[in-house]
Amino acid sequence: MLKALLPSLLACVLLASCAKSEKDSRPEDQTSQATTHMERGEYTEAISILVNLQTSHPEDPKISLHLASAYAGRAGLRVENYWGFTVGYKGLFRKAPEPQAGPLIDLKGFESQAPKELRDAVTHLNGNLKEFYKIRRRLEQIPYVNADKRQDLYRALDAIKGHPTAGGRLYRSVLGLVVARSTIEDTASVFNSWSKRNYPLCDAEFRLLVDWIAFSAGVLEELADDLSVAFPKDRAEFKRAEGELKKVSGLTREVNRHVKEGAALCARP
Known part of the structure; x- marks a missing residue:
């Protein structure tokens, strides 16, 4: 059976x-x-x-x-722990009177070794870094995330890039704020290290500094775009900031082009 x-x-x-x-x-x-x-x-x-x-x-x-x-x-990031730091992030890109700041890239250390085209390009870049300075000051309260942990944050940002919902863009903007704070801090660290060697144009760290400025500007561009979708009423302000940051990205490419053209100076005895 x-x-x-x-x-x-x-x-x-x-x-x-x-x-x-x-x-x-x-x-x-x-x-x-x-x-x-x-x-x-x-x-x-x-x-x-x-x-x-x-x-x-x-x-x-x-x-x-x-x-x-x-x-x-x-990556060790619990977004709910960051809401307190990001309460005012809607005003991150808002126009407001800002204290005067010196140039991020100080030309006085290498006038003699830089061709005029490069000096002009760096001067132009300095003139467009106001947005960079302003955002750096406003992000200082957010905790820094170490580079090894940040790789997963980049993956998180990629996973929801261009997300179709306002909620998705809001979540991405919080991640973007954390990443932006850390990348801008790294940019400042590269600058400090380079400046301690008297701003040598022929040093590879100068090129690295310009690349970090470009990378940080790119992170901030995406952040502004995400916020423009998350908060459509403030779209015009965020798009204005995104345009300013695009200028910075374009100018870093110009500076790098002139660095390559001036590389022959470094080969001279």
């Missing part, structure tokens, strides 16, 4: 298994599994599930938000 029932029992087991497998393969169930992993602090496991899920459902904005959250969690 048991032998006769065996095929039926096997069929029931297979059907139950298939039903469970079909249920577990649904996006909402996989997302739930990933969320459970995140609640346990198992971010790598959650990321693995969500990356595969995003590959098969690239247009689902909820999946990309969960993936960004998992990357941020693995």
